[in-house]
Amino acid sequence: xxxxxxxxRQPGIAKRLAPLAVxxxxxxxxxxSGIHRYLSLEFLADSREALRAFVDANYAVSVxxxxxxxxxxxxxxxxxxxxxxxFGGFLFGWFVGGVTVAFAATTGATIVFVAARSAFxxxxxxxxxxxxxxxxxxxxxxxxxxxxVLRLAPVFPFFVINIAPALFHVPVxxxxxxxxxxxxxxxxxxxxLGQGIDSVLLVAREAGTEVGAADLVTxxxxxxxxxxxxxAAIPPVIRLFRARP
Numbered sequence: 001x002x003x004x005x006x007x008x009r010q011p012g013i014a015k016r017l018a019p020l021a022v023x024x025x026x027x028x029x030x031x032x033s034g035i036h037r038y039l040s041l042e043f044l045a046d047s048r049e050a051l052r053a054f055v056d057a058n059y060a061v062s063v064x065x066x067x068x069x070x071x072x073x074x075x076x077x078x079x080x081x082x083x084x085x086x087f088g089g090f091l092f093g094w095f096v097g098g099v100t101v102a103f104a105a106t107t108g109a110t111i112v113f114v115a116a117r118s119a120f121x122x123x124x125x126x127x128x129x130x131x132x133x134x135x136x137x138x139x140x141x142x143x144x145x146x147x148x149v150l151r152l153a154p155v156f157p158f159f160v161i162n163i164a165p166a167l168f169h170v171p172v173x174x175x176x177x178x179x180x181x182x183x184x185x186x187x188x189x190x191x192x193l194g195q196g197i198d199s200v201l202l203v204a205r206e207a208g209t210e211v212g213a214a215d216l217v218t219x220x221x222x223x224x225x226x227x228x229x230x231x232a233a234i235p236p237v238i239r240l241f242r243a244r245p
Contacts, residue, residue: 026076044197052091075112081159113162116167151182
């Protein structure tokens, strides 16, 4: 027979899990409806003229609609959000596209972070111990630096970094600022690639091939991201060594 405390806890659990359930349902619905097919460089290659014509005729609406679409893509954790960044650079130029993406991506990432923290944060945080506990305490003591490094380094998928900090006691303000600043280099890099992608799309079409990430992301760009992450990691590493007895 359920105890009174169990009955009282059920609404609280359902309330905590509701935002995450909505996100997962949105992701499943988007894939079921085939929306993910439009988040590809192939679609951009096939529709670039029509998209540019629409943007030229409806610039303000296009920017607002693009920002809303980007927020939803990040919120529902689509793994191809970088393609939308290329779209932004292609349609609006590297600066407007990059700024729009930076704000939209930060907004979507914050929604995911708050939902994940509400669902799992305290529950998991209170049950870890040992090395994991010390890792959590180290992360929390310098959350801004750790998040900045994770955002700069192209090592983990974007949606993973949106969720992982929710397992620690990271303030929302710290998460927002570190996310916004950390994604700026990559955002403007991809927007810049998008601004000049037209020639790449034309060459691929003439050759009868599809454009992929490997055609855009050069070793130089990857090295630049890694270098930025290393620079950002220097302060927390120094603090770590100073704190050792």
